[in-house]
Amino acid sequence: MNKTKLFLPLLLLLSGCSNFLDVQPVLQVDEQRAITSANTAEVALNGLYNRLGNDNYYGSNFPALSYLSGGDIQWTGSQGAPQEITARKLTADNGYVSQAWQGIYQTILAANYLLEAVPKLTDPLLTDARKGQIQGEALAIRALAYFDLARGWGGVQLVLKPTRTAADNTGIARSSLADTYAQVLADLTAAEPLLTATTNRNRVTRKTVWALRARYHLYRQEWEQADAYATKLIDDATNYKLVKPYSAFFANNAVNTTESVFELAYSNSFKNGHYNWWLPPALSGRREWAPNAQLVTLLNNPAIGGNRSAVIGQTAAPGNLWYGKLYYRTPTGTDPAYLIRIAEVYLIRAEARAKLAKPADALADLNTVRSRADLTALTSTTTPSTDAILLAIENERRLEFAFETDRWFDLIRTGRVATVLGITDANKYVFPIPTSEILADKALTQNKGY
Structure with missing residues (x-):
């Protein structure tokens, strides 16, 4: 340092x-x-x-x-x-x-x-x-x-x-x-x-620690502990549950929905810088981060992205530029930063249960997230093996957290970065x-x- x-x-x-x-x-x-x-x-x-x-x-x-x-x-x-x-x-x-x-x-x-x-x-x-x-x-x-x-x-x-x-x-x-x-x-x-074991979506509580523990144990490949800590949150269904449709956790100036386990609040005097990089100039941003054509295609395919196309938008002609809509609010910079959502907790448990040879339970958690996105349920016929379930979870995480701090670290921790991105130098x-x-x-x- x-x-x-x-x-x-x-x-x-x-x-x-x-x-x-x-x-x-x-x-x-x-x-x-x-x-x-x-x-x-x-x-x-x-x-x-x-x-x-x-x-x-x-x-x-x-x-x-x-x-x-x-x-x-x-x-x-x-x-x-x-x-x-x-x-x-x-x-x-x-x-x-x-x-x-x-x-x-x-x-x-x-x-x-x-x-x-x-x-x-x-x-x-x-x-x-x-x-x-x-x-x-x-x-x-x-x-x-x-x-x-x-x-x-x-x-x-x-x-x-x-x-x-x-x-x-x-x-x-x-x-x-x-x-x-x-x-x-x-x-x-x-x-x-x-x-305290209270529910506070902007401050750390014991429940926040449970979510962090679930994520930690996932990265450490400690599947039973990841399952157990994720279950603590999922079982608290009064306070933590997916909101519908997908956009409901962020659209229409929503904050602190039951979707959110831990989100950071911003204000006019303490701004979230994301809007500046995602929004196009017409919406007071610079659009220097943008979804690429492949991601846009996946999100816009109802059979793959479901209703998660709501997280992207397109400028009018002649530009027709695609941009991310997760950070969009007026006044600019007042959007929350989403550090942990209950959707992640479901997918943590799905992955842990797949690794624990509990395919039916893994699919149930995965399908909970897919259902919220208006996607058809996966079955033992469509995803017949552990590897197929894990790949389905990877693909779900890719779209569920398209503009959150997730994709790169997922590919690294699962050993998939060489296959997906072609990066074979482990030093990188x-x-x-x-x-x-x-x-x-x-x-x-x-x-x-x-």
């Missing part, structure tokens, strides 16, 4: 929170002034969510790495960095990569501040239960951040304490991929008992460590092939 870049005043980590402290134009801050009370702890927690939704992280750059790598999204602009990604010529100097890396580590550092400071506070307005809740949210968000680093870059440096000076947290060797994932599990395990299955980070810390080594 570039400690000069990532050692930031806490207030810079808490964008939009300068009303309780003046921003200091230096790279150090007196932490005793930062998180010293119940009020400042809550402000710091809000800042942590802002970090998670920042343009460098889920607000734009990290999802873009998956979009542009996954083969279904084309780049229509002139900038070099995204062109490198779509052309399979990614370098360690790529701006998308470095900004996403920084955004994720800045989120980790914001979580670390909370995890160190909150247990020590003695404010009578901050109960032990509330302290636990704040720590649980910070742990879960740190777990998500390390999960994203692991699936994007492999094993990384595990920074578990605040960074207050440029010398702090330097000299840490990269952990193995297994140890990085172990840290994810440790944080999720520690978070779960601290959190992870992103490069940014050159600036390598130069800043001699203990940080580059991924092979970069």
Whole structure:
């Protein structure tokens, strides 16, 4: 990590929170002034969510790495960095990569501040239960951040304490991929008992942790655990269920539907950057990310895409340009970012059950998602083998999450990227460590092939 870049005043980590402290134009801050009370702890927690939704992280750059790598999204602009990604010529100097890396580590550092400071506070307005809740949210968000680093870059440096000076947290060797994932599990395990089992679609609760656990165990090929944690959410049908039609979770300015397990909220003062890249100029965007012809054809085929064609639109003649409609709202930039939906949880369980040799159960979960999309049910006749079921799940995920952070990582974790995209160099299955980070810390080594 570039400690000069990532050692930031806490207030810079808490964008939009300068009303309780003046921003200091230096790279150090007196932490005793930062998180010293119940009020400042809550402000710091809000800042942590802002970090998670920042343009460098889920607000734009990290999802873009998956979009542009996954083969279904084309780049229509002139900038070099995204062109490198779509052309399979990614370098360690790529701006998308470095900004996403920084955004994720800045989120980790914001979580670390909370995890160190909150247990020590003695404010009578901050109960032990509330302290636990704040720590649980910070742990879960740190777990998500390390999960994203692991699936994007492999094993990384595990920074578990605040960074207050440029010398702090330097000299840490990269952990193995297994140890990085172990840290994810440790944080999720520690978070779960601290959190309440309530339903809150914009904040981390125990139920959010269950969903993250289901995804984690899927990636680790721990099928029974993936099944068990997915079932916890699916069985809570009062609070989590698919909405119909497919577009109902995002169309007509919908927010926090029963579809959503965890979505990030945005506003006029804290914008989601996706609209700028997906929408055409006529709708106040730049349309530099766009569905390619193959994806458009699949989505528009009622026998394959079902009613999911609602997620794309086309400009009027003479342009007739296809664009993504998931991020579209007025005022611009107020769209949620969808981190986990119950559709994903169903497909996690379907995949786990297929791997556990439970084909009928796997098809039942898969068909639940297909039914919502107005697609015919698959049967043991149409999908007679485990491999056929797994391929059907892969194809369903491709269209269900066409404009979410999914496709590239799915192809990598299932070992299908060479077959589907023709990328046979395994070194390219992870992103490069940014050159600036390598130069800043001699203990940080580059991924092979970069």
